[in-house]
Amino acid sequence: MTYCVGLRLSKGLVFMSDTRTNAGVDDISQTKKMHSWEAPGERVITLLSAGNLATTQAVVSLLDERSKAPGDRNPSILAAPSMFQVARIVGNTLRDVVTQYEEAGPTAASPFAATLILGGQIAGSAPRLFLIYPEGNFIEAGDDNPFFQSGEIKYGRPILERALDSEMSFEDAVKLLCVSFSSTILSNAGVDMPLDLQIHATNECRVTEERRFEREDPYFCEVSKGWSDALRDALAALPEFSF
Amino acid sequence: MTYCVGLRLSKGLVFMSDTRTNAGVDDISQTKKMHSWEAPGERVITLLSAGNLATTQAVVSLLDERSKAPGDRNPSILAAPSMFQVARIVGNTLRDVVTQYEEAGPTAASPFAATLILGGQIAGSAPRLFLIYPEGNFIEAGDDNPFFQSGEIKYGRPILERALDSEMSFEDAVKLLCVSFSSTILSNAGVDMPLDLQIHATNECRVTEERRFEREDPYFCEVSKGWSDALRDALAALPEFSF
Numbered sequence: 001m002t003y004c005v006g007l008r009l010s011k012g013l014v015f016m017s018d019t020r021t022n023a024g025v026d027d028i029s030q031t032k033k034m035h036s037w038e039a040p041g042e043r044v045i046t047l048l049s050a051g052n053l054a055t056t057q058a059v060v061s062l063l064d065e066r067s068k069a070p071g072d073r074n075p076s077i078l079a080a081p082s083m084f085q086v087a088r089i090v091g092n093t094l095r096d097v098v099t100q101y102e103e104a105g106p107t108a109a110s111p112f113a114a115t116l117i118l119g120g121q122i123a124g125s126a127p128r129l130f131l132i133y134p135e136g137n138f139i140e141a142g143d144d145n146p147f148f149q150s151g152e153i154k155y156g157r158p159i160l161e162r163a164l165d166s167e168m169s170f171e172d173a174v175k176l177l178c179v180s181f182s183s184t185i186l187s188n189a190g191v192d193m194p195l196d197l198q199i200h201a202t203n204e205c206r207v208t209e210e211r212r213f214e215r216e217d218p219y220f221c222e223v224s225k226g227w228s229d230a231l232r233d234a235l236a237a238l239p240e241f242s243f
Numbered sequence: 244m245t246y247c248v249g250l251r252l253s254k255g256l257v258f259m260s261d262t263r264t265n266a267g268v269d270d271i272s273q274t275k276k277m278h279s280w281e282a283p284g285e286r287v288i289t290l291l292s293a294g295n296l297a298t299t300q301a302v303v304s305l306l307d308e309r310s311k312a313p314g315d316r317n318p319s320i321l322a323a324p325s326m327f328q329v330a331r332i333v334g335n336t337l338r339d340v341v342t343q344y345e346e347a348g349p350t351a352a353s354p355f356a357a358t359l360i361l362g363g364q365i366a367g368s369a370p371r372l373f374l375i376y377p378e379g380n381f382i383e384a385g386d387d388n389p390f391f392q393s394g395e396i397k398y399g400r401p402i403l404e405r406a407l408d409s410e411m412s413f414e415d416a417v418k419l420l421c422v423s424f425s426s427t428i429l430s431n432a433g434v435d436m437p438l439d440l441q442i443h444a445t446n447e448c449r450v451t452e453e454r455r456f457e458r459e460d461p462y463f464c465e466v467s468k469g470w471s472d473a474l475r476d477a478l479a480a481l482p483e484f485s486f
Contacts, residue, residue: 154397154398154430155397155398155400155401156401157398157430158398158399158401158402158426158429158430159401159474159478161429161430162429162470162471162474162475163471163474163475163478170486171483171484171485171486172478172484174484175478175481175482175483175484176478178484179478179481183401183405186401186404186405187397187400187401187404209486211486219482219484222481222482223481223482226481226482227405227477227481228405228406230477230478230480230481231402231405231406231474231477232405232406233477234470234473234474234476234477235402235406235415235418235419235422235473237473238418238422238465238466238469238470238473239418239462239465239466239469240414240418241414241415241417241418241421241462242414243413243414243452243454
């Protein structure tokens with residue numbers, strides 16, 4: 001399992017992903033699910049991956065190769081003229097990889113599918129955030145849907161639905177994400193620390209902030225423990241029921 | 244979809260279930276998923292059902308017939324000597340119904356499976372709470388796992404994990420359940436009002452309290468609206484993050 005979130009705030013884009021990967025509960029390891037490409041000042045692109053690890057790693061490797069070989073930059077996510085075109089390249093790459101393994105050869109018990117959250121900005125255009133399906137098509141975040149989740153989305157969703165505000169600061173967004181991830185980690189053993197965080201401040205066109213929250217991160221632990229108490233207090237403050 | 248919860252508190256058992264049933268998002272209706280059998284003072288049994296509606300209605304009808312025909316009370320949930328035996332009867336009935344439709348005849352797009360929460364008390368024994376699987380086997384709640392959910396369990400689970408206390412009052416439990424159901428209803432259109440509530444106070448061996456929360460129930464609306472504000476306040480009160 002996996003949990004990834006991308007937020008579209010007016011101040012910029014915020015990304016968080018866990019690092020737990022598993023093939024059954026008896027085969028658990030750690031892998032980074034957050035990948036970035038940058039031409040600082042000109043463009044920044046971040047990709048969060050959930051789903052079959054072989055699929056998502058193949059997608060990232062293919063995107064890497066395309067962005068690194070100058071003579072073969074078409075289609076390259078570092079040369080695409082818009083984030084929409086970047087999303088198309090990523091979506092097509094994902095679809096090609098999934099199709100390759102689904103169509104021929106031995107089949108696996110778990111599907112080859114993956115879902116990606118893609119966000120970034122190209123100088124001169126606004127930051128954009130996309131959710132890319134295994135079929136290669138995608139949807140975009142907007143004022144009505146300012147965030148995307150992938151993987152184990154349910155446990156951590158209510159707090160996002162209730163508390164996310166597009167005008168919030170990056171600091172408040174990180175706090176909110178820590179709560180959302182904490183609730184998810186508490187309920188699903190397939191999501192776990194460390195967590196990767198990345199921020200693209202609007203119009204900087206670079207990775208403005210990047211941080212890994214390790215298992216014993218003092219801030220995360222404080223939020224996680226504090227949230228249980230805060231919820232109990234919040235519950236206590238609600239009107240009493242009487243029969 | 245469906246959302247049902249059974250709580251095992253030291254003061255007694257608390258049950259809540261929604262009433263939304265649907266066959267696709269374009270075929271929605273309302274049905275009660277909470278069923279009770281009572282011999283007041285001697286025993287009380289409550290069943291919450293999630294899953295295929297034809298299956299759960301057949302199970303309830305079969306249990307009804309068995310409990311109502313005095314000459315044919317074996318196996319009857321009103322004559323069984325223990326809640327464990329009641330759970331076996333209910334589990335076997337469920338398995339028989341599921342098996343009947345799975346084994347022969349046309350197959351349906353949605354499975355015939357259902358999951359049941361069963362709770363109750365027989366005078367002289369402690370109250371017991373079970374989760375019964377479609378296969379007919381079941382697990383019991385205890386001090387380490389004082390609640391069961393069925394149906395759409397994820398959105399409403401974090402608050403139960405964090406705030407449920409086996410020593411809490413029935414009033415606080417109802418408040419907690421209203422929050423858990425509110426979060427679920429907000430995120431899954433397959434769960435909706437009205438909600439049914441029932442309470443078995445320990446050693447009363449009867450339905451002590453019963454209530455339906457209609458769509459415009461003032462208490463539920465107050466809790467649901469108040470919870471969003473309370474969460475934002477709770478979030479604000481957590482320590483600030485800084486880069």
